[in-house]
Structures are given as structure tokens and as C-alpha cells.
Amino acid sequence: MNVIETDRLTKRFGTFTAVDRISFEVKEGEIFGFLGANGAGKTTAMRMLCGLSTPTSGSARIAGFDVYKQTEQIKRNIGYMSQKFSLYGNLKVWENIRLFGGIYGLSSRRLSDKTDELLHTLGMESERNTFVDALPLGWKQKLAFSVAIIHEPKIVFLDEPTGGVDPVTRRQFWELIYEASTRNITVFVTTHYMDEAEYCHRVSIMVDGRIDALDKPAALKATHRAGTINEVFQALARKAKRGE
Amino acid sequence: MNDIRIRNISKKYGDIPALDNLTMTIREAELFGLIGPDGAGKTTLFRILTTLILPDAGEASVCGLDIVRDLKEIRKRVGYMPGRFSLYQDLSVEENLTFFSTVFNTTLEKNEDLIHDIYVQIEPFKKRKAGKLSGGMKQKLALCCALIHRPDALFLDEPTTGVDPVSRVEFWDMLDRLKKQGITILVSTPYMDEASRCDRIALIRSGKCLSIDTPEAIRKAFDKPLYAVRSAAMYPLLGDLRAYAGTYSCYAFGDSHHLTLKPDGGDILRLRQYLKEKGYPDAVIEPVGPSVEDRFMDLEMEAL
Structure with missing residues (x-):
């Protein structure tokens, strides 16, 4: 079953075509890596997929809902986390869980169970009353991810979730991603770490608003006769004509 | 001598030690990498060496100048690119460059040769406000501003976080060229492929140095079959x-x-x-x- 389907999805700002007729599908439980250089159009595409920006043309269905008419249903069925914004630093750990759980529509009873469960899984029971700002970055990110899927969404969108994170913590984060995927949550993730692209089931590479390549990591490397995804990325992204 | 000497530096925030009796020397015109997890003390070290905060104990010198006694002189001689974008968001690219050159008593023209390679990439956007630039462009502008007074030592705190792989390669090619001009560079990065491009790297954790050596020697120190x-x-x-x-x-x-x-x-x-x-x-x-x-x-x- 496809949880994301787009057909020639396009976004223009004036005369500038930020996203140029992208067509692809993502299956339930798939880990999909959405790669591209800064300015290639990833963020604009992601905003449309999350129901935050109306496309100029083309179509897309997210968890079965239309990106033009059913943006509220889309928002209820997805989770979102980015490195730049995820949790409120001046709220305590439990307060953040309560806030986001409430926004995602969980009942008080369910929230209290979920809070215990989540803190237990993360091994963070003793941090319940800690302000999020005081947590190490790695913990913050794991908590942010768990909060983004607290309502068991169909899809979770992760925008550079591991930016600036050390090698050990990045790997721990990816184990959470795998775990979510085994629970059939689809993971749509952007990253600038090319080793992380290898952890995805399939990856796409955007260049100048288009999707120039989309396949399993092994197939991409074979097609481009490259040893690593980094080499594939460098070869494709260097063809870009437009600046950032 | 444009080296950086750090001797038994310690710094605490309340009860939490950020740097714990740290000692290391960075040679003149060396491209030196600082690697460590979040909270290792990297940013604290940058702030001490650029004279923005004082250590609790220990001594350090930058380009032969003492970080406490000669702080005004040091500020003229170093360039600093903090981890968080800290240029004026509501000034244009051009205005930011003019501002920083004026503060350092110089002009863009005088040092154009040093920043030429990066400046040509941001020049098409010179009328745009800094806050409206993309991530990669912000980094390039910040590097230009840090270089505008032709510093002898350059401090870069995670300059490529959030930057795509192609731009990262370009950024490091740029660092290689600056090094060849004799500039001492201390840079922190979470990307291990970048660490491998340094002359030497220090692995730090909890304010202490775990290892300090060339990338080649650090690789060789891994003594188990893998x-x-x-x-x-x-x-x-x-x-x-x-x-x-x-x-x-x-x-x-x-x-x-x-x-x-x-x-x-x-x-x-x-x-x-x-x-x-x-x-x-x-x-x-x-x-x-x-x-x-x-x-x-x-x-x-x-x-x-």
C-alpha cells in the first residue's frame, strides 16, 4: 500500500519553479531518504506533502488524503520533526509530551500511559521533570522523535534530524527510525550524511527542483557505477544549474 | 608565531565542568580539527580562545598573545565563526561585509583576494538580507565576515552543519587554500570525512582530550581486527x-x-x-x- 503518491507535483514562486513535476510513491513502513543539495527544493516539497503549502499544479495524496482539499486530515495522520524546531526548551520533558500529545488529540488517560511508556523506552524516567534545554542534544532528539510519533501516525517527516550530531548518537537515532519502520510507520527523511542514505530502503536525489534519481541505494550505486551514495550524490548534484 | 597554546585550561558552569585541565598546542598554519560529542566543551574552548569568556584556571595564548592580558590585540588578529549564525539578519549581505570591515578598520577591496573564491558565490545576492539567505549561503557570508580583516588564526565552530555534501567539499577546499596562505585554523565538525581532511585532530569528551594525532595515526590506533x-x-x-x-x-x-x-x-x-x-x-x-x-x-x- 502506498502512503505517499505524487504526480507531477509542482510549486512556483512567481517565475521561479522551486519544485518541478515530481512523481513518486512511498510504501507503508518504508524508510525513504529524500536527498538534495541546499536549495534543490526539498523543504518546499516537504511543506506540500505535510499540507502546509498549496501546490501550483500536479497532485498528491498523503495517507490517502488530498493535498489541496484535505490538509487538516493530513496533519492528523503525520508526525513532523526537524533539527531546527521540535520541542520547547523552556518546558519540562513531561510538559512537552503533554503539549504535543494534546495537540495530536490523545485523551488525558492515554497520554499518561503513553508518557510512562515513552520515558521507559527511552530510559529517561529520571528526566521527567527536567527542562528540555538542559538535556544533551542526543536525548533531545530521541525525545523529539518519540513525541513526533506519539499518536502512531501513518508517516513521520524528519527534516535533517541528525544535523550536528556525533557518530554514536546518530546511530542510536537511526535505531529508533528502524524500530518505527518495523511498526509500519513510514519514515520520510532528509539528511546530509550520505552514510545515512545507505540505511534507507530507497532514496531520491533532487536537483534543481526535479527528482533526478530514485532507487534502492545498491541499485543507485550500480547504475552510476559508484562505490558510495556520496559519489552518486556528488555526480548528480554538481549538474545543478541554479544557485541556492 | 601564529600558533595556539593551551595549558591546563579548566572552566566550570556552576558545578558542571566544561573543560577539565585541557592542554594542547595547535601549530602555525595547521588545519586542526576538534571532534567530540555535544557537551564535550568544544564551544567553550572556542569562546575562551577568542577572549569572549575567561577560563577558571590555566593559561592560553593565540599568535603569541595571552588570552587575558592581550585580549584587545587578539581580537584584531583572529576570525571567529560561531556555531549559531550571528550576523545581522536585517542587514543585507553587502551591509554586513561593510559593517565588519569598518569595525576592523579595513575595506572589502583591500582583502578581496583572500575571500574572492567565496565572495563570488554570494555576490549575486549582495542586496538580499542576511536573514533571507539559505543555510549554505549564510555559512559562506559568515566565513567572509570572519576573514575580512585577514586574521592570522581562524576559529570555526561547526561551520558545515546543515550544509549539503557538495558545498561541504567546496568549503573544505577553501580551508585548504587559507591554510596555504599561512592561516592557523581550528575547526570543529560532526562529520568524520571532514575530520580526515585535517592535519591533526583532537578527540575530546567531557572537557578532556582523549586522543590527539594525525588522522592516519588515529586510524592506525584502532588495533582490533575489524x-x-x-x-x-x-x-x-x-x-x-x-x-x-x-x-x-x-x-x-x-x-x-x-x-x-x-x-x-x-x-x-x-x-x-x-x-x-x-x-x-x-x-x-x-x-x-x-x-x-x-x-x-x-x-x-x-x-x-
Whole structure:
């Protein structure tokens, strides 16, 4: 079953075509890596997929809902986390869980169970009353991810979730991603770490608003006769004509 | 001498030590990398060396100048690019450059040759407000502003976080050229491929230096046999490799898992047999050379 389907999805700002007729599908439980250089159009595409920006043309269905008419249903069925914004630093750990759980529509009873469960899984029971700002970055990110899927969404969108994170913590984060995927949550993730692209089931590479390549990591490397995804990325992204 | 000398530097925030008796020397015109997890003390060290905060104990000098006594002179001689974008968001690219050149009593024209390679990339956007630039462009502008007064030492705190792989390569090519001009560069990065491009790197954790050497020597210090293991089902494989009695450590590494065995962990034939029994008849196990990242994770594991 496809949880994301787009057909020639396009976004223009004036005369500038930020996203140029992208067509692809993502299956339930798939880990999909959405790669591209800064300015290639990833963020604009992601905003449309999350129901935050109306496309100029083309179509897309997210968890079965239309990106033009059913943006509220889309928002209820997805989770979102980015490195730049995820949790409120001046709220305590439990307060953040309560806030986001409430926004995602969980009942008080369910929230209290979920809070215990989540803190237990993360091994963070003793941090319940800690302000999020005081947590190490790695913990913050794991908590942010768990909060983004607290309502068991169909899809979770992760925008550079591991930016600036050390090698050990990045790997721990990816184990959470795998775990979510085994629970059939689809993971749509952007990253600038090319080793992380290898952890995805399939990856796409955007260049100048288009999707120039989309396949399993092994197939991409074979097609481009490259040893690593980094080499594939460098070869494709260097063809870009437009600046950032 | 444009070197950086750090002697027994300590700094606490309340009861929490950020730097703990740290000693190291960065040579003139060296491209020196600082690697360490969040909270290791990297930013604190940058702030002390650029004279923005005082250490609790210890001494340090930058370009032969004392960080306490000669702070005004140091500020003229160093360029600093903080981790958080700290230019004026509501000034244009051009206005930011003019502002920083004026503060340092110089002009853009005088030092154009030094920043030329980066400046040509941001020049088409010179009327745009800095706050409206993309991530990669902001980094380039910040580097231009840090270089505008032709510093002898350059401090870069995670300059490429959030920057795409192509721009990162360009940024490091740029650092190579600046180094050739004799500028001493201290740079922190979470990307291990960048660490490998430094002359020397220091791995730090909890304010202490775990290791300091060339990338080559740091790789060689990884003294255990290392294996790359692959199969069609990578995630279950990771769990099963970790559950194997002979395993010392196992981490995901791009398209394979990197595995080391305990001294008494048996041989590869036994592991092969185990994987067959666990349902990985296709598993490939081959010896692989360690990278800086392998060594970093090994040291982290020992430190825990």
C-alpha cells in the first residue's frame, strides 16, 4: 500500500519553479531518504506533502488524503520533526509530551500511559521533570522523535534530524527510525550524511527542483557505477544549474 | 608565531565542568580539527580562545598573545565563526561585509583576494538580507565576515552543519587554500570525512582530550581486527550480531555493519556458522580497514 503518491507535483514562486513535476510513491513502513543539495527544493516539497503549502499544479495524496482539499486530515495522520524546531526548551520533558500529545488529540488517560511508556523506552524516567534545554542534544532528539510519533501516525517527516550530531548518537537515532519502520510507520527523511542514505530502503536525489534519481541505494550505486551514495550524490548534484 | 597554546585550561558552569585541565598546542598554519560529542566543551574552548569568556584556571595564548592580558590585540588578529549564525539578519549581505570591515578598520577591496573564491558565490545576492539567505549561503557570508580583516588564526565552530555534501567539499577546499596562505585554523565538525581532511585532530569528551594525532595515526590506533558484515536484511542482522556471544562491538556503517570480536570471541568460521543458523545464508563477512569514525566510536565506548 502506498502512503505517499505524487504526480507531477509542482510549486512556483512567481517565475521561479522551486519544485518541478515530481512523481513518486512511498510504501507503508518504508524508510525513504529524500536527498538534495541546499536549495534543490526539498523543504518546499516537504511543506506540500505535510499540507502546509498549496501546490501550483500536479497532485498528491498523503495517507490517502488530498493535498489541496484535505490538509487538516493530513496533519492528523503525520508526525513532523526537524533539527531546527521540535520541542520547547523552556518546558519540562513531561510538559512537552503533554503539549504535543494534546495537540495530536490523545485523551488525558492515554497520554499518561503513553508518557510512562515513552520515558521507559527511552530510559529517561529520571528526566521527567527536567527542562528540555538542559538535556544533551542526543536525548533531545530521541525525545523529539518519540513525541513526533506519539499518536502512531501513518508517516513521520524528519527534516535533517541528525544535523550536528556525533557518530554514536546518530546511530542510536537511526535505531529508533528502524524500530518505527518495523511498526509500519513510514519514515520520510532528509539528511546530509550520505552514510545515512545507505540505511534507507530507497532514496531520491533532487536537483534543481526535479527528482533526478530514485532507487534502492545498491541499485543507485550500480547504475552510476559508484562505490558510495556520496559519489552518486556528488555526480548528480554538481549538474545543478541554479544557485541556492 | 601564529600558533595556539593551551595549558591546563579548566572552566566550570556552576558545578558542571566544561573543560577539565585541557592542554594542547595547535601549530602555525595547521588545519586542526576538534571532534567530540555535544557537551564535550568544544564551544567553550572556542569562546575562551577568542577572549569572549575567561577560563577558571590555566593559561592560553593565540599568535603569541595571552588570552587575558592581550585580549584587545587578539581580537584584531583572529576570525571567529560561531556555531549559531550571528550576523545581522536585517542587514543585507553587502551591509554586513561593510559593517565588519569598518569595525576592523579595513575595506572589502583591500582583502578581496583572500575571500574572492567565496565572495563570488554570494555576490549575486549582495542586496538580499542576511536573514533571507539559505543555510549554505549564510555559512559562506559568515566565513567572509570572519576573514575580512585577514586574521592570522581562524576559529570555526561547526561551520558545515546543515550544509549539503557538495558545498561541504567546496568549503573544505577553501580551508585548504587559507591554510596555504599561512592561516592557523581550528575547526570543529560532526562529520568524520571532514575530520580526515585535517592535519591533526583532537578527540575530546567531557572537557578532556582523549586522543590527539594525525588522522592516519588515529586510524592506525584502532588495533582490533575489524569486519564489515552485510546481508539483505540489515536491521535484524544488527540485532543478531550484537546478540552474538563473541561480539565486542557492532555498529551500522553505511552499507555494512562494522564488527569487532572479543579476544576470546572465536573465529570468523564460527560467526559464519552462527549467521547461517540465524537465517542469513547470504551474509558476507570481510576484513575492512578502520576509519577515523571507527576509532572515535571505540574511544567513546571505552570512555563510557
